[in-house]
Amino acid sequence: MIRFALSTLACALLVACAHRTVPAPTDAAAGTAFFVAIEPHCGKAYEGRLVEGTAPGDAAIGAERLVMHVRDCSEDRLAIPFHVGTNRSRTWIVTRRAADVVLAHDHRHEDGAPDAVTQYGGATRGPADSTTLEFHADAATAAMIPAARTNIWTMTIEPGVRFTYALRRDAEGRRFRVDFDLTRPVAVPPPAW
Numbered sequence: 001m002i003r004f005a006l007s008t009l010a011c012a013l014l015v016a017c018a019h020r021t022v023p024a025p026t027d028a029a030a031g032t033a034f035f036v037a038i039e040p041h042c043g044k045a046y047e048g049r050l051v052e053g054t055a056p057g058d059a060a061i062g063a064e065r066l067v068m069h070v071r072d073c074s075e076d077r078l079a080i081p082f083h084v085g086t087n088r089s090r091t092w093i094v095t096r097r098a099a100d101v102v103l104a105h106d107h108r109h110e111d112g113a114p115d116a117v118t119q120y121g122g123a124t125r126g127p128a129d130s131t132t133l134e135f136h137a138d139a140a141t142a143a144m145i146p147a148a149r150t151n152i153w154t155m156t157i158e159p160g161v162r163f164t165y166a167l168r169r170d171a172e173g174r175r176f177r178v179d180f181d182l183t184r185p186v187a188v189p190p191p192a193w
Contacts, residue, residue, distance in 0.1 A: 031101035042073035045188040048180035103135040
């Protein structure tokens with residue numbers, strides 16, 4: 001009787017262990033693949049082209065020289081200025097946290113003073129250890145820019161090939177995408193501030 005009870009218990013434990021699900025990692029490794037892939041490009045700048053733009057002003061942006069400059073890199077933070085012609089007011093700030101990665105759009109005036117609309121963006125949801133990161137608009141962004149409450153920004157890096165920055169707002173059919181050629185670094189002037 002004891003042998004039967006022990007063998008039944010052992011079988012039950014084996015079945016329970018076999019059906020156990022392992023939760024997704026939520027440690028400090030969020031975004032590691034993305035940060036590792038972009039690291040060789042730190043300090044370099046790359047020219048891009050508008051691939052998709054559905055808003056009225058997007059064509060004017062696409063007509064300008066578009067340059068991303070992977071200017072500041074650390075283990076958990078990237079600052080990537082995005083130049084549109086001579087306008088150097090935009091910088092993407094990408095920050096790794098324990099369980100996610102955050103994107104903030106830092107907009108400044110020529111003297112370096114913050115713009116009235118700045119620091120908007122969002123965070124990844126779910127596992128973020130990939131070379132493609134999707135940032136969903138956060139509550140602060142929705143309060144600052146109500147139309148952007150459903151924004152999803154995407155950054156993708158194909159190491160040594162291409163970096164893509166994109167925006168989509170599905171409810172309105174809004175799309176914006178710029179691809180940057182990582183095969184040919186370009187010169188950029190030093191930061192103004």
